[in-house]
Amino acid sequence: MRRDRVARRGGGRLRPPLGPPSDIRALPPFVRLLAATQLAFNVGFFAVLPYLAAHLGGTLKMGGWLVGLVLGLRTFSQQGLFVVGGALTDRWGPRPLVLAGCLLRIAGFVWLGYAQQTGSVIAAVLCVGFAAALFSPAVESETARQAVRHEQATGHPRARTLAVFSAAGQVGAFLGPLLGSLLLLADFRTACLAGAAVFVAVLAGHWRWMPRERPEVVRRGPDERGGAVCETARNGPFLLLCLAYGGYLLAYNQLYLALPEEVVRATGSQAALGWLFALSSLLVVCAQLPVTRAAGARMGHRTALCAGLGVVAAGFLLVAAFAPVAPTGVVGLVPAAGYVLALTLGQMLTVPAARALVTELVPERRLGFSMGALSSLAGAVVLGGSAATGALLGTGAAPAAVWSVLACVPLLGAAAGRAIRVRSGTDTTRPGV
Secondary structure, three states, X not given: OOOOOOEEEOOEEEOOOOOHHHHHHOOOHHHHHHHHHHHHHHHHHHOOHHHHHHHHHHHOOOOHHHHHHHHHHHHHHHHHOHHHHHHHHHHHOHHHHHHHHHHHHHHHHHHHHHOOOHHHHHHHHHHHHHHHHHHHHHHHHHHHHHHHHHHHHHOOOHHHHHHHHHHHHHHHHHHXXXXXXXXXXXXXXXXXXXXXXXXXXXXXXXXHHOOOOOOHXXXXXXXXXXXXXXXXXXXXXXXXHHHHHHHHHHHHHHHOOHHHHHHHHHHOOXXXXXXXXXXXXXXXXXXXXXXXXXXXXXXXXXXXHHHHHHHHHHHHHHHHHHOOOOOOHHHHHXXXXXXXXXXXXXHHHHHHHHHHHHHHHOOHHHHHHHHHHHHHHHHHHHHHHHHHHHHHHOOOOOHHHHHHHHHHHHHHHHHHHHOOOOOOOOOOOOOOO
């Protein structure tokens, strides 16, 4: 694998310039557009999603297991079908997938805002999820492809390019819940319609500015397209990465399932939930690039992945440790805030490392399909685990036991990540990759 390109002065080694402004200015205009795309997507998405569980369980009176199932179906229809969006991106390029996904997301949000029956809610949620299955792998795989080429051309580490992308998404994730908390002063339907309006603006902007050219890598003969599934199924290290990433996604999904229950237990309402989401997003915005640079200087991608999952597990154990005391009020939010901080730090280590590992474990011609498969297989883990964790939370078991069991999820993911072996000719165990 290519290492950071360096210059020598007096025998010293100089890496590319450090600092968030330098990382952003170093990116080509197309990559900046992709980062801005992710920001806009998340504003619309997070104006609605954090409040979905409360709407389902409160306004629509669904049981805990059904709420967990609906959230799992939403995740699976998104993450589970990323492979479809990824394969179509390899074939047609990102522009048509982004535009089609925006149209579906608009329809899904409007539908969800008016849905009252379980079947209608599930259909709307599936529409919302499949929309992201189209546009997200298109944006993510193209960003990863451009990050690799940018590294080859300039020596700027691909993980730092991907960290800019993650930080941009978190700016949207920071603004989205704040927008949603204001809109919920009216009702959930208003939040859904506002989220749809955001995607109308995204659709218009990308119709105007998204490049129309298909990337050269997607122009391949029909004889090559059928081998993607078999090639992926034989790639043991990549499948381990999918399992590790699935453990992370299932743990992250507890922001929408376990965290609201903890906040209600401590304060009697979900009023503080939007602020905890804002805290998480603001931390990523401020610290993602420094954390990625520090991790790149001290550990490789695989080690960063495992370390991030370990930090996530520590967040669950923190809540479990405070559970016997059961503090309430503002003090009662301390365990929840600590969990959010640990989950966010783990996210900052795990996500750029996982995306960078994909570029190490698969050939470039399969990058779109493999980025989709990463999320699809991880989404299957979430689907299998969400209904189970929803039922676990509804059993009345001691909170300390529940949160301790949840801590096992990222720990199992870390074990899978540790078993990854990168193909010959690459090295993600050395610092600076």
